[in-house]
Ligand SMILES: Nc1nc2c(ncn2[C@@H]2O[C@H](COP(=O)(O)OP(=O)(O)OP(=O)(O)O)[C@@H](O)[C@H]2O)c(=O)[nH]1
């Protein structure tokens with residue numbers, strides 16, 4: 001199995017170097033085969049140039065014109081990587097150190113062929129969060145619980161972005177019909193995967209608050225997630241199957 005790791009970046013020049021160093025060590029071990037695609041929205045701190053200067057042959061960069069949100073960055077990355085048939089599995093991972101390379105082998109091991117999604121999960125036994133204030137933990141936990149109830153999806157971490165999608169699953173989804181930009185991109189992808197009948201595996205992860213750089217989380221991202229999730233939940237009840245037709249080819 002060959003993996004492509006997609007890493008969206010906006011002003012992550014310091015963090016991305018640390019992440020690529022850690023990934024180099026894992027790659028040298030040779031247990032799992034993977035390449036990396038950094039999706040950069042023309043970061044003013046020269047993240048893309050810093051990546052390029054490393055000269056790593058297994059790292060490519062998808063350069064975009066301007067900051068356009070996480071969802072659009074990932075959708076552009078999916079479209080680009082699916083053109084290369086050598087990748088069986090597509091990993092999504094934050095650049096800021098919150099998603100640990102140490103957790104990748106367990107995630108890789110859980111990836112399956114067919115329609116499959118592996119969800120790095122904080123809120124199950126073995127999972128944890130480091131250096132988050134109680135208020136942020138509450139926000140994340142209640143956000144996931146709300147989404148789970150509204151959408152009827154029995155998963156413990158719907159907002160986390162550390163995941164692996166099989167090529168077959170991504171191929172089955174109408175990515176161009178998806179619109180979520182911020183956090184709710186993760187919820188929308190979980191919903192679409194659920195509707196596509198994907199086999200979901202939750203792997204416990206330790207999520208570490210970023211040390212370098214600045215969070216792109218904002219009040220408007222939280223509000224977008226709340227409004228969109230409520231809308232999707234209502235649609236599911238009023239027009240069963242409409243969402244399946246919308247999301248699944
Ligand atoms: N290309 C691109 N990447 C983005 C954009 N917004 C966020 N990112 C990246 O997406 C990843 C997650 O963003 P963060 O700012 O860490 O947001 P978060 O993890 O939801 O929030 P925190 O937990 O507060 O860090 C990071 O690697 C960011 O650099 C964007 O508009 N474009």
Ligand SMILES: [Mg+2]
Pocket residue numbers: 094096098210215
């Ligand atoms: Mg983060």
